[in-house]
Amino acid sequence: MSGLTLRRAPRPRRERDAVPVVLTDRYSPLPRKVAVRVVGYGLLALGTLLYLGPFLVQVATSFKTDADAVGNPVSLIPSPVTLAAWEIVAGSNPAYSVPVFRWLGNSFAVTISVTLGRLIIDSLAGYALARLRFRGRAVVFAGVVAVLAVPGVVLLIPKFLVLNELGMFNSYAGMILPLFCDAVGILLMKTAFEAVPTELDEAARIDGAGVFRTFWSVILPLVRPALVTVTILSFQGSWNEFTHFLVATSDPDLATMNLGIARLTAGDLQGSQQFPLKLALATLSTIPIAIVYVFFSRYFMRSGNATGLK
Amino acid sequence: MTATVTREASAGRIRPVRRRVTSGHLRQERRAGWLFVAPAVIVLVVFLFAPILMAAWVSLLDWNGQSSPFSGDADFVGLSNYQSLLTEAGLLRNDFMLSVRNTIYYVLFNVTGVVVVSFALAMAVNSYVLRGRSFFRTIFYFPAITSSVAISVLFLFLFQGSGVVNVVLSWVGVDGPSWFTDPRGVLHIVLGWFGVSDAPGALADTTVGGLSLWNWLSGPSVAMCALITLTIWASSGTFMLFFLVGLQDIPVELEEATAIDGAGGWQRFRHLTLPLMRRSIVLVITLALISSWQVFDQVFILSQGSPAKTTLTPAYVSYVRSFGDGQFGVGAAVAFVLFAIIIVLTLVQRWVGRERRT
Numbered sequence: 001m002s003g004l005t006l007r008r009a010p011r012p013r014r015e016r017d018a019v020p021v022v023l024t025d026r027y028s029p030l031p032r033k034v035a036v037r038v039v040g041y042g043l044l045a046l047g048t049l050l051y052l053g054p055f056l057v058q059v060a061t062s063f064k065t066d067a068d069a070v071g072n073p074v075s076l077i078p079s080p081v082t083l084a085a086w087e088i089v090a091g092s093n094p095a096y097s098v099p100v101f102r103w104l105g106n107s108f109a110v111t112i113s114v115t116l117g118r119l120i121i122d123s124l125a126g127y128a129l130a131r132l133r134f135r136g137r138a139v140v141f142a143g144v145v146a147v148l149a150v151p152g153v154v155l156l157i158p159k160f161l162v163l164n165e166l167g168m169f170n171s172y173a174g175m176i177l178p179l180f181c182d183a184v185g186i187l188l189m190k191t192a193f194e195a196v197p198t199e200l201d202e203a204a205r206i207d208g209a210g211v212f213r214t215f216w217s218v219i220l221p222l223v224r225p226a227l228v229t230v231t232i233l234s235f236q237g238s239w240n241e242f243t244h245f246l247v248a249t250s251d252p253d254l255a256t257m258n259l260g261i262a263r264l265t266a267g268d269l270q271g272s273q274q275f276p277l278k279l280a281l282a283t284l285s286t287i288p289i290a291i292v293y294v295f296f297s298r299y300f301m302r303s304g305n306a307t308g309l310k
Numbered sequence: 311m312t313a314t315v316t317r318e319a320s321a322g323r324i325r326p327v328r329r330r331v332t333s334g335h336l337r338q339e340r341r342a343g344w345l346f347v348a349p350a351v352i353v354l355v356v357f358l359f360a361p362i363l364m365a366a367w368v369s370l371l372d373w374n375g376q377s378s379p380f381s382g383d384a385d386f387v388g389l390s391n392y393q394s395l396l397t398e399a400g401l402l403r404n405d406f407m408l409s410v411r412n413t414i415y416y417v418l419f420n421v422t423g424v425v426v427v428s429f430a431l432a433m434a435v436n437s438y439v440l441r442g443r444s445f446f447r448t449i450f451y452f453p454a455i456t457s458s459v460a461i462s463v464l465f466l467f468l469f470q471g472s473g474v475v476n477v478v479l480s481w482v483g484v485d486g487p488s489w490f491t492d493p494r495g496v497l498h499i500v501l502g503w504f505g506v507s508d509a510p511g512a513l514a515d516t517t518v519g520g521l522s523l524w525n526w527l528s529g530p531s532v533a534m535c536a537l538i539t540l541t542i543w544a545s546s547g548t549f550m551l552f553f554l555v556g557l558q559d560i561p562v563e564l565e566e567a568t569a570i571d572g573a574g575g576w577q578r579f580r581h582l583t584l585p586l587m588r589r590s591i592v593l594v595i596t597l598a599l600i601s602s603w604q605v606f607d608q609v610f611i612l613s614q615g616s617p618a619k620t621t622l623t624p625a626y627v628s629y630v631r632s633f634g635d636g637q638f639g640v641g642a643a644v645a646f647v648l649f650a651i652i653i654v655l656t657l658v659q660r661w662v663g664r665e666r667r668t
Contacts, residue, residue, distance in 0.1 A: 019438050020566035040440045047431065050543070051450050057474055058464050073467070073474045125350035133336065134343025140351060147358060149656075153604035153625040154649045157632050157642045158361030161368060165378065178357040186350060205335070211342035240457035242607050247633065258459040265463050266611050275467050282460040293455055297448050300455055301551055 055286075062086065062280035069275045085276035089284060100281070102253065103260040107239060107285075109172065110256060114179045114238040115231055121180055122230055123223075126189025127215050131201060147183035153243065160247045170251045178248070179238055185230045192226030193219065225299075232299045236289060257285040369642035375632070384639075391643035399520055402631075406644065407519040409622040410651075415530035416623070417602040419538045424598050425591065428546040432553035433579075447554070454547035461544050462611035466490075469536045489536040493618035495528025496535065531620030537608050545601070549594045556590030557583070592663040596656060603652050624648040 025033050056076055061069050062085050064078040072079075087093045089100050128134070129141050159178055160169070168174030196219055204214040220227075242258045249255070255263065261281045293300055364379070369391055373384035394402050434440070435447045453461065468474045469489040476486030501507070508514075509524035516523045530538060560583065568582050606625040609615065615622035615630070624644055632641030 020562065020569070022569040023438050023562070023565055025439055036439055040434070040437060044434055044440065044442075044446050047434065048446065048449055051453060051547075054464055054468060054474075054543075055452070057468070061467065069467075070470070070472065073470065073472070074477050121349045121353065124346040128343045128346035132339050132343035132346060134340040137343065137347075140347050143354060143359075144350070147354060149653075150358065150362070151600060151604050151649060151652050153606050153628075154645045154652075155358070155361065156606075156625070156629055157368070157638060157645055158365040159357065160632070161364045161379065161638075162357060162361040165364070165380075177353065180349075180353040181358050183354075211338060215346075236455055240455075240459075242457065242459050246610075247629075258457055261463060262459050262607075262611050265466065266614065278463050279467060282463045286456050286460050289455055289457070290452075293448075293452065297451070301447075301451060 058279045059283055062276050062283050064276050066273055066276060069279075082276075085274075085280040088277055089280050098264070098277070098281070099252070099255075099260070100257075100284070103255055103257045104284075106254060107256040107258070110175050110179075110241075110245075111235055111238045113172075113176045115234040117176070117180045118182045118185050118234045119227060119230055122182055122185035122189045123220060123227065124215075125186045126191075127193050127219065129186070130190045130193035131198075131219075132211065144183045144186050147181065148187075156243060156247050159244060163248055168248075170249050170254060172254070174248045175245055175254065175256075178244060179241065182230075182234065185233060188230060188233075189223070189226055192223040196222050228296070229299050232292065232296055235292060236300070239289060257281075261285060365642045365645065368638055369646055371639045373638045374636040375638050376636075379638070387639065391639045392647070395640070395643055395647060396519075402640065403520050405619065405622060405627055406624070406647075407521045408619050409624045409627045410519075411521065411526055411528070412530070412534060412620060413603060413605070413623050415528075416534060416538060416541075416605060417599060419530055419535075420541050420602045421595055421598045423538065423542040424546055424549055425594055427542055428549035428594065429553050429587075429591075431546060431550040432557055433583075435550065436554060436557045447550070450550055451547035453544045456544075458544070458607040459611060461540065462608050465536065465540045465608075466612055487532045490533050490613055491617050492532035493616075493620045495531055495620070497527055497529030499532075500529075528620075531617070533613055533617055533621050537605070537612060537621060540608055540612075541602070541605065545598070549598065552594050552597075553587070553590055556587050560586050589663075592659070596659045596663075599655060599659065600652055603648065603655070624651075 021027065025036055028036070057074070060076045060078055061073070063081050063083070064072075065080065065082050065084065068075075068078060068080070084093070088096050088098055091097060091101065125140075125144075129137060129144070163169045163174040163178070166174075168177070200218055200222070201214055204218040209218065240258065241256075242262060245254075245256050245259045246262070249259070252260075252263075261278070264281070265278055368379050370386060370388060371379055371384040372387045372391075373379045377383045394400060395406050396403065431450050435443050435450065437443070470476075471488040471491075475489070479486040509522065513524040513527065514522050518526060565578060565582065568578050573581070604625055605623050606629065609621055609623050609626045610629070613621040615626055625648065628641045628644035628648065631644065632638045
């Protein structure tokens with residue numbers, strides 16, 4: 001079909017000036033221009049309200065009293081402003097304690113370990129699949145691609161089984177090691193390595209560098225953007241991970257932020273109590289991701305697309 | 311050592327030596343290759359492929375989660391777990407069929423909604439006329455990167471009986487339902503408006519998988535609608551990016567040419583953008599379909615399958631049967647049936663997509 005050939009045309013840069021005049025409204029009559037903008041920005045504003053509003057409600061509610069949260073759910077101005085929920089979160093309320101620091105510690109420990117592990121495993125495997133000629137490479141590659149086809153939720157019970165057999169149930173090892181499986185990251189690194197000219201490997205080899213040296217000192221520094229993408233993808237993925245920890249642990253001391261919040265909330269439908277507390281916890285668990293997002297949103301979006309390489 | 315040999319070879323240009331060197335290097339490369347992929351292969355085999363085989367075995371057992379399923383303590387029951395799931399009348403089949411019905415509606419509404427919403431977002435963010443595109447893109451993508459748990463807690467609050475959603479609805483004169491406790495199916499409610507409040511005989515008497523046709527045709531329950539809203543809201547950012555990539559692949563010259571030929575905005579959208587975006591749309595539908603069938607986190611936190619089991623999903627049935635009731639064989643069987651459903655649907659999707667392309 002013609003569409004297919006058309007798609008292969010070089011992608012134009014979308015600078016403002018590069019947009020042909022006919023596609024803008026530069027010469028439209030003024031009323032039409034105004035109308036287009038009012039409708040356009042109106043829709044974007046509505047979208048912003050819908051996509052950002054709930055988070056504002058969340059933050060505002062965390063500073064409300066329980067009664068105010070239930071009575072005036074929409075209001076973004078707490079009256080009275082209270083730090084009660086955050087005091088519980090900070091552990092300064094002796095009457096009611098939630099082991100938030102334990103949860104946060106576990107979340108950070110697991111997230112950092114998983115991210116480091118994935119960086120090492122993904123870049124090594126990606127380099128081997130992109131560059132090194134060894135027997136069985138096609139099989140390994142097919143295996144990695146096959147992983148993409150396995151729906152994650154089907155693995156709930158299998159993961160429990162293997163952790164049970166290996167005696168890793170209720171352990172940090174059991175929480176961390178299975179998350180090292182990262183087919184997307186491997187493929188991402190492979191793609192990045194393939195973009196590096198092979199002449200560099202050859203030059204390094206001629207200069208006397210072994211395979212590992214070539215990989216580590218010559219090629220790896222050149223794929224830094226891909227490493228950042230994998231870092232962010234892993235950080236976000238393991239920080240947000242929930243089901244794996246749910247089946248890998250039962251010990252409350254091993255709960256991560258997400259697991260702790262989920263256990264606190266699940267089954268508490270009718271009881272509309274303590275929404276400020278729950279939303280304060282939800283806010284706290286979102287903050288690390290939000291901070292990384294503000295600085296690296298470009299990489300987040302790249303990783304979102306990379307997943308689509310499927 | 312390799313280095314000196316290589317230098318000699320390149321200096322001397324002696325064929326046999328060179329071949330020996332290449333093979334020596336190849337040997338090193340071969341060894342390094344396996345060494346480099348070893349960690350990944352070990353992790354994938356131990357924590358992914360082997361567990362799947364183990365679960366396949368367990369799905370043939372009557373195993374309660376105690377001792378080891380490979381020690382011979384658990385009874386081998388053959389396919390009976392699958393039978394009680396799919397053919398034998400009983401609570402288990404009933405639950406499973408309900409979960410399938412719920413998920414079918416969830417998938418239908420969710421996939422439709424997410425395609426429309428994320429396409430609209432992508433179009434808006436890709437507009438030539440409006441400024442601040444990357445700012446809005448960043449905002450629309452934010453829900454997609456936050457954790458499903460945090461979002462579920464938030465939606466639990468928003469969809470309370472007197473919560474934000476119902477307050478906003480009351481501003482436009484709509485009396486919102488009590489979302490998470492309302493088991494009525496949406497299609498049943500709509501039929502009720504036309505005076506059809508009870509099942510017509512034919513629909514009530516014909517059963518498929520132990521559920522009457524009337525039950526199959528309930529539509530998503532009100533509670534499920536809240537879950538669908540959550541998923542559309544949370545995942546539209548991701549799919550917006552897929553569409554955005556597709557939109558930016560459309561050559562600007564082509565749009566210019568059609569505009570010069572006098573095609574208006576709508577005609578350009580209908581006859582240029584949509585046809586060229588077909589592949590992106592198929593991709594998004596496939597991905598949304600696969601992820602919709604796996605819905606679990608939201609159900610775990612928001613509804614646990616209630617009210618009246620109308621938010622039960624296969625993944626949740628699998629989890630509760632295993633970890634709640636200690637019937638791991640049944641849970642594993644549910645997981646494999648779900649796996650099969652997803653694979654079949656993906657293949658159908660691929661096949662349909664290919665048919666149209668040629």
